[in-house]
Amino acid sequence: MDKPATEDYKIELFDADVQQLLKMALKEPASVDLEKVASVIFEQSMKDLVFSKEAGRICYTIVQAEHKQSGQSNFRRCVLNRLQQEFRLKEQVRESSVNAWVCLVTFICNVFDYLKVNNMPMMALVNPVYDCLMRLAQPDALQNEEEVDCLVLQLHRIGEQLNKTSTQRMDDLFCLLRDGFLLQDRPSSLSRLLLLEVIEFRAGGWKMSDNAQKYYYSEVAD
Template sequence: MGDPGREEYKIQSFDAETQQLLKTALKDPGAVDLEKVANVIVDHSLHDCVFSKEAGRMCYAIIQVNNMPMMALVNPVYDCLFRLAQPDSLSKEEEVDCLVLQLHRVGEQLEKMNRQRMDELFVLIRDGFLLPSGLSSLAQLLLEIIEFRAAGWTTPAVHNYYYSEVSD
C-alpha cells in the first residue's frame, strides 16, 4: 500500500491523530470507523470551502477501494455537494468546477443510493440559474451536469457538446 505512484492528499491542516485516521482510511477503509472519517472530512469541508475539492477527491479514493461503495460516505458526500450548490459557492468558478467534477465522478452511484437527496441537490443547482448576477459564465457548467443526469449519467455527447463549444 506504500505505492509510490499513489496520490497524495492535502491533510497537513489536521492534527497528527486525524492525519493518521485519514491515511488509514485511504489505504484500508475497513480498518477505521468510516462514519468518523466522513464526519471529519465534512466538518473540515464546511469550514473551508477550498478543502471541499480535496474532500471530494479523498472520498472518491476511499469509495474506489475494493470497487465497492462505502455506505458511510454517501450522506457526507451529499453534504459537501449541497454546500457547493449554495448561492455563495455557485458564484465561484472553482467551486462550480468541483461540484460538476464530483457529480461526473460519483453522481450516478450517489443517486442509486439516495435518489431523494439527488433530487434535492438538483433543485438547488436548477435554482442557481435564478441568481441575480455572477453566474453567466458558470451557467454552462450547471446546465451540463443537469443534462448529464437527465441522460442517465452515461452519455459523453453532453460533455463533448459543452467542451467543443468552449474551445471554438
Template sequence: MGETGKEEYKIQSFDIETQKLLKTALKDPSNVDLDKVANVIVDQSLKDSVFSKEAGRICYTIIQVNNMPMMALVNPVYDCLFRLAQHDSLQKEEEVDCLVLQLHRIGEQLEKMNSQRMDELFSLLRDGFLLQEGLSSLSQLLLLEIIEFRAADWKMTDAAQKYYYSEVTD
C-alpha cells in the same frame, strides 16, 4: 517525491493521528470507523473549499477499495455537494467545477444510494442556473451540462460532449 505505487493525497494539514486514520481508510476501509473518517473529511471541506476537490478524490478511492459505495460516506458526500451548490459557492467557477467533477465521478452511485437527496441537490442546481444572477458563462455552461448529463441517465452523448466542451475552448 517518493513513489509509493499509489496515488498520494494532500492530507498533510491534518494532525498525525488523523493522517493515519485517512491512510488506513484509503488502504482498508473495513479497519476504521467510516463515520469518523466522513466527519473529518466533511469538517475539513467546509473549512477549506479548495480541500473539497481532494475530499472527493479520497472518498472516491475509499469507495473503490471495496468496489461498492459505502453507506457511511453517502450523506457526508452529499453534505459537501450541497455546500458547493449554495449561492455563494455557485459564484466561484472553481467550486462549480469541483461540484460538477464530483457529480461526474460519483453522481450515479450516489443517486442509487439516496435518490431523494440527489433530486434535492439538482433542484438547487436548476434554481441556481435559472435564477441566480451573476454566474459566469463557464459556471452556467457547467451547470447546464451536469443537469443534462443526469437527465440522460448519467451518460453524455457524443453531440453533447462536442457541444459543451468545444464551447469551453472557444
C-alpha cells in the same frame, strides 16, 4: 520505459520516512500504525488536489492488502474516523481556504468511489457526500468557478452510484442547480455551461451523447 504505478508515483511526494511507511502499509498493513497512515494520506489530500484525486486508490489498495493479510478492515475504520472529524469542520475549512475545501470534497468523494462493503457503497459516507455536494450547490458557491468545477467533476464520477442510494436527495441537489440559473447574481458563463452539461448528463441516464459532449467541451475549450 514503463510508467511507475500510480501509488508509487504519488508516494514520491513524501519524505523518505513517510514513503517507507506507506510502502509498508501497501504491502503489510498489519506491521504499521494505520491511524498514522490514514492521517498522512488525509493531510496530503487536503493540500494537494492532484493527490486527493488518487488517494482513494491508495486507500483501496491498503484495504485489500489488509483483508488479504488478516481478514480485517481496521484501515477503513481509521479513514472513516478521520473523515468524520474533518467533516464536522467543513464550513470552517471552506471559509479558511476554498482550495482546501475542494480538496476535502474531492477526497471524500474519491474514498466513497473506491471503498466498498460487499461491493456496495459505504452508507456511512452517503450523507456526508450529499452534504458536501449540496453545499457546493448553494448560491455563494455557484459564484466560484473552482467550486462549480469540483461539483461537476464529482457528479460525473459518482453521481450514478450516489443517485442509487437516495433519489430524493439527488432530486433536491439538481433543484438547487436549476435554481442557480435564476439567481439575480448568476454564475459565470463557464459555470453555467458546466451546470447545464451536468444537468443534461443526469437527464440522459448519467451518460452524454457524442454530439452533446463535443458541444459542451468545445465550448469549454473556447
